[in-house]
Amino acid sequence: MNEGISRMKGLVLALAALAAVSGCQSQPKPEDMARTSLQTAPADLQLLCAHAAAGAAQVDSSKVLPTSSRALDAANYSVDLDAAGRKFTCIVDTAGSVKSVTPAG
Amino acid sequence: MTGTSDDNRLAGKGRPLWTRRRLGIAALAAALTFGPLAAWAQTQIYDARTKKWVNYDKKKARQYFARNNQPPEAFRRQVVPFRTAEKPGTIIIDGNQHFLYLVQPGGQAIRYGIGVGREGFGWAGIVRVGRTAEWPTWTPPAEMVARDPNAAKWAAGMPGGPDNPLGARALYLYEGDQDTIYRIHGTVEPWTIGLDVSSGCIRMNNDDVIDLHSRIEIGAKVIVLMQGAALYKGV
Numbered sequence: 001m002n003e004g005i006s007r008m009k010g011l012v013l014a015l016a017a018l019a020a021v022s023g024c025q026s027q028p029k030p031e032d033m034a035r036t037s038l039q040t041a042p043a044d045l046q047l048l049c050a051h052a053a054a055g056a057a058q059v060d061s062s063k064v065l066p067t068s069s070r071a072l073d074a075a076n077y078s079v080d081l082d083a084a085g086r087k088f089t090c091i092v093d094t095a096g097s098v099k100s101v102t103p104a105g
Numbered sequence: 106m107t108g109t110s111d112d113n114r115l116a117g118k119g120r121p122l123w124t125r126r127r128l129g130i131a132a133l134a135a136a137l138t139f140g141p142l143a144a145w146a147q148t149q150i151y152d153a154r155t156k157k158w159v160n161y162d163k164k165k166a167r168q169y170f171a172r173n174n175q176p177p178e179a180f181r182r183q184v185v186p187f188r189t190a191e192k193p194g195t196i197i198i199d200g201n202q203h204f205l206y207l208v209q210p211g212g213q214a215i216r217y218g219i220g221v222g223r224e225g226f227g228w229a230g231i232v233r234v235g236r237t238a239e240w241p242t243w244t245p246p247a248e249m250v251a252r253d254p255n256a257a258k259w260a261a262g263m264p265g266g267p268d269n270p271l272g273a274r275a276l277y278l279y280e281g282d283q284d285t286i287y288r289i290h291g292t293v294e295p296w297t298i299g300l301d302v303s304s305g306c307i308r309m310n311n312d313d314v315i316d317l318h319s320r321i322e323i324g325a326k327v328i329v330l331m332q333g334a335a336l337y338k339g340v
Binding site: 027028030031032033034035036037038040042043044045046047048051061062063064065066067068069082084096 | 146147148149150151153156158161177178179180183185187188189190191197199201202203204206214216229230231299326328330332333334337340
């Protein structure tokens, strides 16, 4: 009898924990509760790409501007850049690591 | 000090005709080129009650503000992680996401919610804060004066105050030594934060623009990111 109650308690606790975890996963944090359907890269990631492209293009970073971006998958973004008139494409991950910077087209 | 409104930008006040034409052609071309893209972009907020993302438009924004007397939490002032090589004091505007970041030391930024240019009026570039004003004067453009009796009485300039469209502070954005005629300013329509509503100016709640104004220095770098922008400045 006691063993049955213990098992039931364990099951309830496990379900409660699962519900809490799934709740955390499905609901964004309050500061993340806005988005755009464009799904552009976060601003800091776009600028990390701009900084990397400035090095690749050998131009001052004040002449490099991200012009568009998009999510490639859950962990990576592609960012298009204009570096003093030259076009580059950059791949950056959500951790902020620039994977590649290549001339566009 | 004289402020300039969004509508002054539309009127191209003080600009040579060829410049106005060039700007008009550029805006039209961008609107035609990026129109479908911009129209597709839609701000959404998460409804914790229904656990669904819902479109955030003017109607929704007014309803939300009427209920809460403040914009959704994502558009309220807060400190967020921000990985950047830009130095503290730099302003970064993400026009698509409706956020303005003020870079802080230690990989952080203060994030504010903003309202930005509506379709065809967005712009991008790298500019700087040329000057600022507290409770700036607003001067309606001639076209508005001609059609709107309420604006006509302010033809010579509306003094700064709580009813002034420029709000509590204005940061005048310059490209080199030239005024871009774009500003970061306060607003009398706080529910418009998070929306594409202006003619190119960046609008903030008055409390936020006062806070930003108190933290920045003249000459601060301002990077404006806007996918589908009509114009590019300073690059």
